[in-house]
Amino acid sequence: GQxxxxxxxxxxxxxxxxxxxxxxxxxxxxGLFWYQQHAGEAPTFLSYNVLDGLEEKGRFxxxxxxxxxxxxxxxxxxxMKDSASYLCAxxxxxxxxxxxxxxxxxxx
Amino acid sequence: xxxxxxxxxxxxxQMGQEVILRCVPISNHLYFYWYRQILGQKVEFLVSFxxxxxxxxSEIFDDQFSVERxxxxxxxxxxxxxxxxxxxxxxxxxxSDGNSPLHFGNGTRLTVT
Numbered sequence: 001g002q003x004x005x006x007x008x009x010x011x012x013x014x015x016x017x018x019x020x021x022x023x024x025x026x027x028x029x030x031g032l033f034w035y036q037q038h039a040g041e042a043p044t045f046l047s048y049n050v051l052d053g054l055e056e057k058g059r060f061x062x063x064x065x066x067x068x069x070x071x072x073x074x075x076x077x078x079x080m081k082d083s084a085s086y087l088c089a090x091x092x093x094x095x096x097x098x099x100x101x102x103x104x105x106x107x108x
Numbered sequence: 109x110x111x112x113x114x115x116x117x118x119x120x121x122q123m124g125q126e127v128i129l130r131c132v133p134i135s136n137h138l139y140f141y142w143y144r145q146i147l148g149q150k151v152e153f154l155v156s157f158x159x160x161x162x163x164x165x166s167e168i169f170d171d172q173f174s175v176e177r178x179x180x181x182x183x184x185x186x187x188x189x190x191x192x193x194x195x196x197x198x199x200x201x202x203x204s205d206g207n208s209p210l211h212f213g214n215g216t217r218l219t220v221t
Binding site for chain 2: 030031033037041042043044045048050087089093094095096097098099100101
């Protein structure tokens with residue numbers, strides 16, 4: 001099975017940087033994904049790591065360490081529209097399993 | 109950009125009734141999924157479907173649930189006899205190959221009264 005842990009809530013100021021950590025224990029691993037979800041909407045894909053290291057995509061970066069079962073999502077230059085839930089998800093052979101999500105609140 | 113489309117956006121039904129949730133995956137995608145999200149809770153895997161058969165299903169996906177790809181474009185989730193606890197947002201997703209990120213539809217909000 002999959003066990004995916006991430007903090008429940010984080011608050012940051014507009015323009016700042018926030019790092020959302022995710023630890024996982026899985027029976028199979030074919031990649032770690034980060035999704036953004038606004039309230040009442042579908043998850044939208046942000047970033048994907050299958051190998052160790054940092055992937056950068058504009059203001060968003062994601063890091064993976066497979067040996068430690070650890071990933072983080074880094075959000076830079078925070079904007080008010082970044083207030084959302086951020087979901088860490090691990091893929092095994094057949095499916096994506098999600099963590100409970102981290103609600104990020106961006107304050108002016 | 110191609111999208112996964114789901115209908116209806118909101119469905120209200122009475123306990124014990126059958127519901128069918130419909131999805132049109134992205135046209136060249138081969139793997140199809142249903143997930144659900146109860147209000148305030150995490151996104152939960154229900155079932156994956158590949159090559160016209162179920163590849164994996166969760167404990168939630170009991171005998172009351174079934175999936176079908178009736179005509180090569182639609183992908184449906186049927187709940188035979190709905191219960192109050194089936195009230196949730198149901199998301200369909202598809203991917204082109206096993207390593208791609210899932211593309212989610214906008215979801216169907218199912219309310220069972």
